[in-house]
Amino acid sequence: MSATTAMEVNAEARRILAVSISKLYASRTQRGGLRLHRSLLLSMVMRSARDIYHSSRECEGPSDAQPTQEEPMDTSSSLEEQTGLPEPVQPEPQPTLNSTELPPEEPDSAEEDSDSEITEDKENLSPTRQSRKRRGKVSAAPDFLPSKRARLEPGEERYAAPLGSCRAGAGESLAALSLNRVIPAF
């Protein structure tokens, strides 16, 4: 894959991810509650887009992989403060980057880390991997994401979230977006 097409694919994947995430948030306020079918389809698209994004980034440069390991810890906590999610922050293993251009054929399991192409990471995972605690949502705050601020009650003040810890460029990582969470647990 040439560099330009990789970048186009990358940009496309990012755009689709951004659109999907805003749809996901919008569906929370929909009348009638979260629609399971729609949430499932959204999560599938997001998974494909995320995998394409990673695979195209792999073509851009594998050297970017290492520093992003440390990223998720800082930024996910800041994001969670913004969105008000009470998520425990788990260290995110970098999923094995797909060298294929196509998204995986069968996104069988919503547990993205049990996908066959990243089985080798399983052995190296920390024990927390075994826990079924929900992982944090989008780990970094890439520039294309819409700013999701919690709605303030009258009288509340908004304090500056430490977004500065998100390094743009090499720091961008959509590692292990926990797509399972879009399926509401009824």
Added chain:
Amino acid sequence: MEEESDTRKINNSFLRDHNYATEADIISTVEFNSSGELLATGDKGGRVVVFQREQESKSQPQRRGEYNVYSTFQSHEPEFDYLKSLEIEEKINKIKWLPQQNAAYFLLSTNDKTVKLWKISERDKRPEGYNLKDEDGRIRNPLTITSLRVPVLQPMDLMVEATARRVFSNAHTYHINSISVNSDLQTFISTDDLRVNLWNLEITDRSFNIVDIKPANMEELTEVITSAEFHPQQCHTFAYSSSKGSIRLCDMRQAALCDKHCKYFEEPEDPSTRSFFSEIISSISDVKFSHNGRYLMTRDYLTVKVWDLQMENKPLETYQVHDYLRGKLCSLYENDCIFDKFECVWNGSDSVIMTGSYNNFFRMFDRNTKRDVTLEASRENSKPRAILKPRKVCVGGKRRKDEISVDSLDFSKKILHTTWHPHENIIAVAATNNLYIFQDKVN
């Protein structure tokens, strides 16, 4: 497309006249009853409107029976689920008629959570001459009553009343997407995203779960049920479609829980068309058995497929509804149109199938001649008695005079719900908040 000479359609349209499009008036389902005499529509506001075909009159033989409003009632109201803090929409998702067994008509209507059985009956007589109350209903002074009389039934203006006879509730955790009456006329199924429940029409406090695809861990969910239907003749057979593009045929005689299918219909995916949105466009939005019970029709986002029940590995026929949208899936994803659930319908003889599209277009495919036509349901083109002109979408290059280019299609005008008269060539098409009824040209 060249002119359709065999099946020209006359517009005998009945328009629910609305100058403003309120969301409550958006039609969400249409269904003819089994004789074709009645046509029911449900809308987002929870109302059901039933149309009845006028008897053909000898004085105007060319004026074939028109459909006029017969009954209107509020079927479902918005509700609130206090435990989950969720509103339950009153939108009518599906209406299914029961075959007529006496003078009254019965239909099942459902919203996201509750199915109701409605009885629609006529009243044209009224008892008069009560002893204890006078004609206004006021209680008479007993001291003034000096003689006894028997009340007598007097004719009155026809009144059509709808009463809810059964309410089938509290059986679905997820949103009901379809209902289907069994050919035994005693049971029906209601289907949500993960489960299919079997009910007896007489019993409202109990239902049997016959399909459950909920995984032990919801995070492993990969597939939901999108529609289910009973076989038209075999009371033990039903089919359900999934969001992955497969259909399962189940036999209720095998086991109480029909998790093991008898037949599994799926076409292998063509890897050359793989995209981000392959899963979404392969999700089946509607499944319908043919009237003769030998075929199944499924609708996914871009195609309609006819399956032979004897052949599971691929469909018998595949029809492209609007393949020109294949290159626009990303924009359709952004404007949410890719999630639209189109229905499909057979004609009475199973020779023609019909489904809707965008820009108020709907498509008909003749299975025998392999010809297809695109027609439009719009006020401008639908003067009464006008013959519908076939439309064509231009897919690129030179656009001919009457063609519409893909980019000028109006994606807010979609035809999701259509129904075909069981015996005659009369169709009802719902275009947002308007109902169009078309029938064959009278020669």
